[in-house]
Amino acid sequence: MGWTGKLLHVDLTRGTCERREIPTEILHAYLGGRGLGVRLMRDFFRLDPFDPDMPIIFAVGPLCGTNSPTAARLACVSRSPLTGTIYDCSAGGRFAWRLKAAGLDAIFITGQSAQPAVLAIDGARAELLPAGSLWGKGVKETVASLKERGSVTAIGPAGENGVLYANIMMGEGNSIGRGGLGAVMGGKRLKAITVQGEGTTPVADRERFDAARADVMRLFRASPVIFGELGISEYGTPALVDLMAQRRMAPTENFRATFFADSGNYSGPAIKRECGAKKEGCYGCPIQCKKASAQGEALPEYETVNHFGALNGISDLHAIVRANSLCNELGMDTISAAATLSAFGEARGRFPDASEVASLLADIAHRSGDGELLSLGSRRLAEHLGHSEVSMSVKSLELPAYDPRGAYGMALAYVTSNRGGCHLRAYPISHEILRKPVPTDRFSFSGKARIIKIAEDVNAAVDSLVACKFAFFGATLEEYGELLTAVTGVEYGPEALKAIGERIYLTERFYNCENGFSRKDDTLPERFFTEPGSGGEGIDVPPVDRERFSEELQKYYRIRGLDENGGFGGRNILEELP
């Protein structure tokens, strides 16, 4: 129950699609989504991201297909060409739900097609179709031309051309972003996947399920961040713009400052007013945190407005919205695109102005002109320009819109994240800024090593369920454990789920270490240790204390059972795990 126990194995080189069983122990031990994908990478993680044999995996979770709040999601897992780390990303949309309805827990794709191809799944049938006519097309057109085949996930020109931060775009406007898995898909010459299915996901204990669902919904209603009148259901994640400005931690001008006087232009209320934002969101999600314009155009998220805004010194909301739409259409990550432009801006002494952004983005996706260099992301660009200090990234992944000088848990979380500088792993914003489940002191390292470790475990489980992190501004693993137990008939409590999360986290870390990552990669750009942020209104934003930072990182390693270098001390952890 909960799982279908099947994956679709697709070999693009040979042009074959076949259904295979997934052992039940693996499903019980890794749940689905991120965990299942990471487990399935065990024999492949050493391959180069662009090696044809490198798998790209799409995996749903046991709750998908039920009306568990926020659980119609999937994880996409592979190795990132941008960071070189193991990589996963969670995305919503009808695709996940239909994949499950087609009787699948996962799609496992390897090989490289001789010609551009589309993978079409329709219930028990799966086939590879020629896609020559779609190659070179934008995301909208691609999705539109395939829509009678069900839900679509596709790459745009950025993925085809190997932009290192190319996305895979879900037809309904969600994206598999950040780490460049669009380029991995493009390298395989797989333009799109379509899926259609009729199956339903049975629930083992309906009464228990309904009770757990009611508990979750009650907690959503009790959470100001979720359903509060100023929360994300109302304003989307740009609800954070005003808050980050007020807390003086909005990355500005490539992180030279942490306050942007014009951020009010793209705050939640401003977007609502200027763009007539209406509620949108992932399929089956009661929160509906995504927003669309009156014309149905997806509106940008918090990280995107800040990075095309403050980070590049741009205050024109409409230019920001256009940049977001363009990235979606070309199929590339907004955070990395904007941050790479910003690094470029600092290196050449001039940030791009609002009117210049669109053409630069097009150049990136087509790798023409400056776009060739920009398509490699900020770390490679900065090194090429002889200014490695301007890349504001960790493990080559561009930092999102939470300045680490304004929240020390975030500082630590950026460097311990297995996929590089990302805010969504330990997600300390939840307690350091949004006070959930309880507040912690954002300017203190005290206790943070353990807190980050626990949160990484929790979120690895959440990403494997696969539920949305935003649900946890209200609910906890207690209620999601109940949902899972009710659906699968297997008892899972929070502690059991955290143990699963820990297993997943350690597997990822092990893969990375085997690929040469260590302590030296677990660090922040120099700027954060030497330059202050923009204090004001009674808030002081000093540089991060390097010594306390290292001390806390060492503590973190000890808590994780790692050696001083952040490694496994010769231990082969995989032999110890199911």
Added chain:
Amino acid sequence: MRDQIDKYTEKLLADRSACPDGIAFAAQDDVLITAGAQGLAELAGNTLSRLNSLALVAARPSLPFADFLIARADEQEECIVPQDTETRTFLHDIPFLRQKDLSGDPSPVLAKLLGNRKGVIVEGVGIVAVGAITVEQAFINYSSVFHSTFVKYLQDVLADGFKLPGEREAFEEFRSHWLRPLSATGLDFVPSLPGDKEAILAEIERVGRYTVERGLVDSFFGNISAVAGELIYISQTAASLDELKGCIDPVPADNSSTTGITASSELLAHRKIYEQTGSRVILHGHPKFAVVMSMLCDRKKECSIKDCWKDCPHVRDLGGTPVVAGEIGAGGLAKRVPPVIGASGSAIVYGHGVFTLGREGFGEAFASMVDVENFCREEYFRRVEEEML
């Protein structure tokens, strides 16, 4: 972390929910530390080291209610299910371990239970509660379990009388010695709230502290606000009312900024109350007798509504204070309280707590919360006596 443990030990002593010689904490950063009463500290440490959490408190409650609830429970029951809003929303139910099932080191089985729930009762030992990421969280969970067992026991006694030897004596002892008279006397309030920010913040901070000191709220539940011109100053979500410095959000009345996303989940209720009553300040707490009494309904037998706490459409009355149903935050409370609170200046929410208003300042709001709770307390004991005759 030691300073945190000291701080929350002090709080447990100040709110008199735990016995002075029966409090222990454990916390783990890279190493495990324990502090407090010896046996309990050991239990706390052994249990926490089996959990992927940061802190744990094990303390003997100052009232025997939790133990009585276990002793009164049916043989096959493994948890108690209080009906108050705090439990319903955050704890769900409270598992317990019976004395007779304890043999040797209880920490493995305790850890197992705490792997699923925030707090557990161990008969004859105490309440053990876990904090996933902070010491404060362990304290909050302890406090919620204490609150919930207190409320449930009083409800059960009223419904079923005493069943165990020693119960009546303990109840009398609680009534005559543990409970203290509740009053607003000796407290200073600014008679008419000024308009300037600093003065407003100072007054909110002070009154917040009073509500904790006088036992009108438990753990971090409850909130407080004042309106001035276009701004509502309101305590932040998850803020302890006795520590509001830096934890009060000014929220524009026209929603032009979202910095108030961190404001209390009852922001909407407060906003609507201001709109409909023209009052200046609002106080919201969870005084226990009001919570108990709000759940008594004489229509229970003939009423077809199952989920009274959220669905009951009736406005009942407790000594002139209207009682309505409704859930926290975006639930129905924000709809049901504002229309009824204006006339009496106070309202009780089913199973949840009390809202009171001040037209000029907090003096009125505070006094009326004390009055509501005192009425409910007297009424409770009156009914107990009536039932027991």
